[in-house]
Amino acid sequence: MGRSIEIYDTTLRDGTQAENFNLSSDDKVRITRALDELGIDFIEGGWPGSNPVSVEYFQKMRGVQLQHAKLAAFGSTRHFKNRPEEDPNLQALLDARVPAITIFGKSWDIHVIEALHIKLEDNLQIIQDTLAYLRPQVEHLIYDAEHFFDGFKNNEEYALATLMKAAEGGAETIVLCDTNGGTLPQEIEPIVRTVKKHIADHGHTVKIGIHSHNDSDSAVANALLAISCGADHVQGTINGFGERCGNANLTSIIPAVVFKMGLSCKVQQNIDSLYATSRLVNELANLPHNRYQPYVGESAFAHKGGIHVSAVKRNPLTYEHIDPDKVGNIRRILISDQAGRSNILHKAKLWGLKIGPNDPVLATIISELKELENNGFSFEGAEASFEILMRKALGLQRNYFKFETFRVMNHKYRMDKPPLTEATIRLFVGGDEVHTAAMGDGPVNALDRAIRKALVRFYPCLEEMELFDYKVRVLSGEHGTEAKVRVLVESRDKQCAWSTVGVSVNIIEASWQALVDSINYKLMKEENRSE
Structure with missing residues (x-):
């Protein structure tokens, strides 16, 4: 050097x-x-x-x-x-x-x-x-x-x-x-x-x-x-x-x-x-990724159609100036479902999931992934949600609880005071019904508290879990209050941090999806650790 x-x-x-x-x-x-x-x-x-x-x-x-x-x-x-x-x-x-x-x-x-x-x-x-x-x-x-x-x-x-x-x-x-x-x-x-x-x-x-x-x-x-x-x-x-x-x-x-x-x-x-x-x-910074950025963009090593794809499969140097692995990026083949297959097999290997290149479950995962992405989901910054999706497709994800209903109320009782926010939730753990309410600093915090309050007596490990970041991005395509939003929730415990995602025209619904994935991921992680 x-x-x-x-x-x-x-x-x-x-x-x-x-x-x-x-x-x-x-x-x-x-x-x-x-x-x-x-x-x-x-x-x-x-x-x-x-x-x-x-x-x-x-x-x-x-x-x-x-x-x-x-x-x-x-x-x-x-x-x-x-x-x-x-x-x-x-x-x-x-x-x-x-x-x-x-x-x-x-x-x-x-x-x-x-x-x-x-x-x-x-x-x-x-x-x-x-x-x-x-x-x-x-x-x-x-x-x-x-x-x-x-x-x-x-x-x-x-x-x-x-x-x-x-x-x-x-x-x-x-x-x-x-x-x-x-x-x-x-x-x-x-x-x-x-x-x-x-x-x-x-x-x-x-x-x-x-x-x-x-x-x-x-x-x-x-x-x-x-x-x-x-x-x-x-x-x-x-x-x-x-x-x-x-x-x-x-x-x-x-x-x-x-x-x-x-x-x-x-x-x-x-x-x-x-x-x-x-x-x-x-x-x-809650900003979108520039997919066309050199070296670190999603499209920096993406290949689509014809001669390029054929050449790159034989020898990547034909259309790549460096190996994407060197900077932590990946090669993407944007033709039929090849990119989906390669990415899913890559993640499966990373997470210790047994999926072969000819496994029929791949088609199921690819189909669901494409449908979710068409609806606004993005899993690059929410790999915990993607791992749960894959585990469900493989029949490996336990149902730790079953939600029935939830409700979030904001009560603005005085104009010079912040509103009171309360979330109530009804769910089942096994045969036990739990009906719980919690106050919070805003609707998402109240919902998070209510969910964990309901579950912690069944799963004490949730005590050490915390939601430490929450971001909302309005998705393009529709305007104003009718637009879909994507919510990214980051959680952590004493060992690590993980991110989950939710999408809906209703910000509370999107937050609930991300929170449920986050708790499921924590419980799955604890179960795997104890095995």
Whole structure:
């Protein structure tokens, strides 16, 4: 392998600036753990001086032990009127108590004059003394040269001078940012090479990094070109989320670095988790997966019809640039029912279910799967529901209980108070009838409590199970309140987590389907564990 590339993820900061991309502090912690397991070197958690969610996130992260990644806090150079030790932004960064701090400063003379309203030499001063103040107090210090490429093209001498001040202030890595995303690939190489030579000529040994935005649809290309020109640090987001048109997509950059460029990074040891990490971020942000995304999209290794399918079956390299297994994805043959058969056999083997390629039950599962998908079900993020479906088709799924009726009531008794929500449920366990009611914080929580209240005396293991995430997506095709919704429920116990799905025009009905699958999965898991 060639030189090592440092991977810096900013999904939790730059990514959350994307339209309709929202994460709670708990979501951010969960993504941080996943990125650490993937092998990301730096995880930028947010700007602690800018909003309460970032402050809460950094507080929660104090109790989380990361195995490899270094957590980074992001902020700006000091305000010109403040001394570094009195600047609230810099104090917030230090209060985050993280091993890495990333400071951004102005490289474009226009921004200095029109945005900061200070002299060009004053900007050089605040870059240097901000970094010099932080340097003794932090393990890793990174400088993001904001709007660097635009600044270089407008005033090369001044843009380079800002980098020199960052190096003199103690930055270990200087990141060249294409903040507006307007730089084209052919412009990258001469600028990066000029920067590297200028820094070396002045006796500095800092790393060079690249941070590209996608407004010209060139972010990944620009990042890879910068790396090929000697950049050893690359910043981006999972799935390319970011402000406006997004950031450089790490799920495209990392495989290119490892498989195409012959370079190394820590992620290469776990790169077969890339697909799962990509989908986790989408699910937690409650956004649909981009099926056409390179490497990690559902269609990235899908083949349909004629010559392609015939060739891929004989030799996948004919129409696949890498083996999909390398990034955790799968090959899909979209012809007759071949894709269904291969996927079902793959899952059956994974779950220890005995189904042969000529087993008649395959046709039953494929038929039911297609019908459910036509009705809006999607099992990519709800594999527990899919496993239950397969077990039912094979006659392996026990009926742990039988539902008769349920009812959920919202009572808004005062306009200045939240409504009272009550769920009642009637079911049978064996020959015993159970009729139970429970209050909850909303209809789904009340229904969840009522179901488990009814079942826990028969199945005590349900005490340790909890519903920890709940997402609703309106499906296309119909509009307004008549549209179908898909509900994704995530549950966990002391051993693991699992996801289930429900679909209906009634959100309570869809939630009930997902909750029932979740409980059935837990009971099935406990039964298998005790055998």
